[in-house]
Amino acid sequence: MPEGPEVEYTLRTLKELEGKKIKSIDLTEISQKYNKYKGRQDEFTGFSKSILSKIERHGKFLIWIFNNNEVILNHLGMSGKWIISSKSEDNLEIKHAKVIIVIEDSQTSAIFDDARNFGQFRKFGNYEMVMRYSPIRRLGLDGLKLPFPILDFQKALKQSKNLKKAIGRVLLDQTIVAGIGNIYKSESLFRAKINPLRTVKSLKSKETEVLGKAISEILQKAVQSMGSTIHTYRNPYGEEGSAQKWHEVYGKAGKLCKVCGTEITRIVQEKRSTFYCGKCQL
DNA sequence: CGTGCTCCCTGCAAGC
DNA sequence: TGCTTGCAGGGAGCAC
Incomplete structure (x- = not known):
């Protein structure tokens, strides 16, 4: 059950991906069962060849910032977790994988696994749009x-x-x-x-x-x-x-x-x- | 704009 | 043993 500390620890681990070039961001086949992911693959094709500049934590949200100026707002919900894998065959064993981020020129991928589907992974046009988004804008200290x-x-x-x-x-x-x-x-x-x-x-x-x-x-x-x-x-x-x-x-x-x-x-x-x-x- | 409500979803444990 | 039930949980989206 990720709360702030779990999200913070996740962030510290994911930071190893900063500066890396993205090969692809793919929504998995199983993700298409759910309305929040269904038919959204096109939104993520623009991330190919972009660089993951930075990941930030705002409360329990993670904000993924790319050098194509686009931004992804990500929440782990109650069961979401990121898995860093260096073996592609691992991906098949992850039952509830929704998103797979493949890093260019490496065996590394980051997989978003979310059994209960309370997590979020959604694209925003730029950083300012995320900051204006009500749940982010209204976050307290x-x-x-x-x-x-x-x-x-x-x-x-x-x-x-x-x-x-x-x-x-x-x-x-x-x-x-x-x-x-x-x-x-x-x-x-x-x-x-x-x-x-x-x-x-x-x-x-x-x-x-x-x-x-x-x-x-x-x-x-x-x-x-x-x-x-x-x-x-x-x-x-x-x-x-x-x-x-x-x-x-x-x-x-x-x-x-x-x-x-x-x-x-x-x-x-x-x-x-x-x-x-x-x-x-x- | 803020507030309060329902709904989202699956795995597991407890109870029968 | 196997079924049903309740619980775990944070936020989206809507009506007001």
Whole structure:
């Protein structure tokens, strides 16, 4: 389940492709089963012979920039992953491959594999068009930015639309902090000892400061662990992350809190699971 | 323009 | 054992 840290780790790996010449960007046969890819191959023929100049991460989005000025907006969704392969026969074994980027004059290709089809891979005419695209334009501060901009975080929380909402749901709002997903939401609140049901309005300045620090520490630690592997996530070399080994509350409903021994609670906020310790988190 | 709602999709685990 | 059910998850696109 890629969140900001998993996308960041993916980016760092994919950066080895920067500066390389593209032979082709191909949508796979299986991709044509799905409306979001169907009949779109023509959009990607113009990338042949272009150079991949740079890949950027904006929140959980990856933006692929090419020297033909065209840009690809890419999101891993919940099950999407990139696989860097140096053997073409590998491609056949990847069951849900949607896109194959072949590098010129090498055996290397990058394959976008996305079992649940929540991922995105779409072309924009240029970089400015992507920046104007609403989900990108509205992204809030980057949760992985160092040092974490505490004051900006506190200011963003204070927007009137947030005040009556529970902090557990506001943390998933990418227009506030970009890069937090459901796992690190619960883990950050546990680290900050804040109950996910607390309204934003009820949080004292000191508490939001502690929360901001907790978010930053959790996300950084997750990147260092190569992300969390729950079900599907792998980095582009097929390696699993290890952040799930230090999760304190996520997915641990009914298990005992390591700090106080109380059973971890699972609740549903905005149709998303939230896990917390009712004793530690007030 | 922002907000809130439904839908997208498959693999896996739990329950029967 | 084998079937059904529910859950996992972030964003697109739409109506308002």
